[in-house]
Amino acid sequence: MTLKNFLKRSIPAPPIPAPPLLTPPPSLDASVLTAALNRPDPVLIETRPGETADRIDRLPLIKDEDGGDVVDIWERMQIDARTDPVIADLFDTFHLWGSETDRMNAFVELGVGKALAEFIGRFGVKPEHSIADVGCGSGWLAYSLNCIGYKDLVAMEPNAGATMLLKRLAGDRIEIINDLDIWRGVRNRFDALVSMATVHHWEHIPWIAIEARRTMKPGAYWFAVMEWFADTPAEFVEAMNGHPTRERYKMYEWAYPASAYVDLIQSVGFTLNAVVPMYYRNNAYMTVGAKAPLPDTVDQDALNRLVDENLTGPNGTVELFWAEVDARRRAPGYKMFTRPQVMVFQRTAVD
Numbered sequence: 001m002t003l004k005n006f007l008k009r010s011i012p013a014p015p016i017p018a019p020p021l022l023t024p025p026p027s028l029d030a031s032v033l034t035a036a037l038n039r040p041d042p043v044l045i046e047t048r049p050g051e052t053a054d055r056i057d058r059l060p061l062i063k064d065e066d067g068g069d070v071v072d073i074w075e076r077m078q079i080d081a082r083t084d085p086v087i088a089d090l091f092d093t094f095h096l097w098g099s100e101t102d103r104m105n106a107f108v109e110l111g112v113g114k115a116l117a118e119f120i121g122r123f124g125v126k127p128e129h130s131i132a133d134v135g136c137g138s139g140w141l142a143y144s145l146n147c148i149g150y151k152d153l154v155a156m157e158p159n160a161g162a163t164m165l166l167k168r169l170a171g172d173r174i175e176i177i178n179d180l181d182i183w184r185g186v187r188n189r190f191d192a193l194v195s196m197a198t199v200h201h202w203e204h205i206p207w208i209a210i211e212a213r214r215t216m217k218p219g220a221y222w223f224a225v226m227e228w229f230a231d232t233p234a235e236f237v238e239a240m241n242g243h244p245t246r247e248r249y250k251m252y253e254w255a256y257p258a259s260a261y262v263d264l265i266q267s268v269g270f271t272l273n274a275v276v277p278m279y280y281r282n283n284a285y286m287t288v289g290a291k292a293p294l295p296d297t298v299d300q301d302a303l304n305r306l307v308d309e310n311l312t313g314p315n316g317t318v319e320l321f322w323a324e325v326d327a328r329r330r331a332p333g334y335k336m337f338t339r340p341q342v343m344v345f346q347r348t349a350v351d
């Protein structure tokens with residue numbers, strides 16, 4: 001008996017809801033999304049046992065405590081950037097040349113903070129609201145938000161060395177929390193959390209998400225921007241080996257499938273509320289946006305419209321995200337919603 005027949009016999013089939021009415025842009029293959037929404041039969045993946053000492057076996061596993069002090073790493077990177085093209089490219093991509101102040105200003109000028117401010121405004125988050133930038137690093141995002149009028153900001157970063165410039169530049173306009181015990185003591189204070197490129201550094205995502213959740217008001221949003229993704233073992237190994245700082249400077253980072261972030265975070269009291277796909281608005285929310293130019297097959301205006309008109313709600317971007325997860329988990333092809341620029345989570349009730 002096939003698994004499908006077994007399931008049919010032993011478990012009454014739930015009523016299948018009508019597929020939501022989705023209008024993908026002409027450049028997207030509508031049949032793929034429709035097929036995914038119609039829940040195709042499971043496909044068995046062909047497997048080979050492979051060899052010993054394969055690429056996963058050889059992958060160096062790095063923990064944060066193996067890494068050095070962030071200030072020391074940064075000094076080494078600056079020296080390496082002068083001679084090593086990989087690190088020089090990293091500096092180009094993230095606008096890391098110049099002094100600390102130059103870098104802070106370069107980020108402000110890049111407009112990511114402004115674009116995000118407009119975006120979080122669509123969820124009712126306003127400049128007078130209380131917002132924390134979790135894992136803020138040098139605090140570029142918190143500083144950008146402060147420059148455009150956000151007043152009640154907390155910059156949370158466990159590595160105190162990273163926030164020294166922010167302390168000098170922002171004075172008492174931004175509260176800095178470096179002590180995790182203080183962070184863990186904050187209760188129901190924030191209307192929103194923002195985070196940029198930090199969740200993939202967390203060694204236990206749900207644990208740290210619970211700590212973050214406790215700082216949020218009921219119903220508050222968490223805008224998780226620019227994470228690190230890999231779906232297949234080959235993609236994973238490539239990502240882990242290709243990361244310019246992971247092995248060289250012993251920084252703990254991990255590439256996960258987008259659905260893994262979502263499942264881990266939703267499982268501890270959040271609901272995925274919206275997903276901003278790659279390429280939307282010319283990658284306006286990512287410092288690395290320029291590294292992912294729009295493919296010829298994607299119509300920028302149509303994609304912007306699709307997202308703007310369906311950002312939230314039952315047939316919105318969350319549905320498109322899961323449709324792409326279903327369609328792409330077992331087949332190669334484009335990735336847009338599963339390479340999101342922003343995942344929006346809402347702190348929701350636990351019954």
Ligand SMILES: C[S@@+](CC[C@H](N)C(=O)[O-])C[C@H]1O[C@@H](n2cnc3c(N)ncnc32)[C@H](O)[C@@H]1O
Pocket residue numbers: 134135136137138139140156157158159162195196197198201202203208
């Ligand atoms: C790639 S940096 C990103 C910094 C900053 N958000 C940005 O975009 O420039 C990742 C940051 O995550 C922080 N981090 C690591 N573990 C963390 C944790 N458990 N909670 C909060 N932040 C953490 C690191 O200290 C580091 O500053």
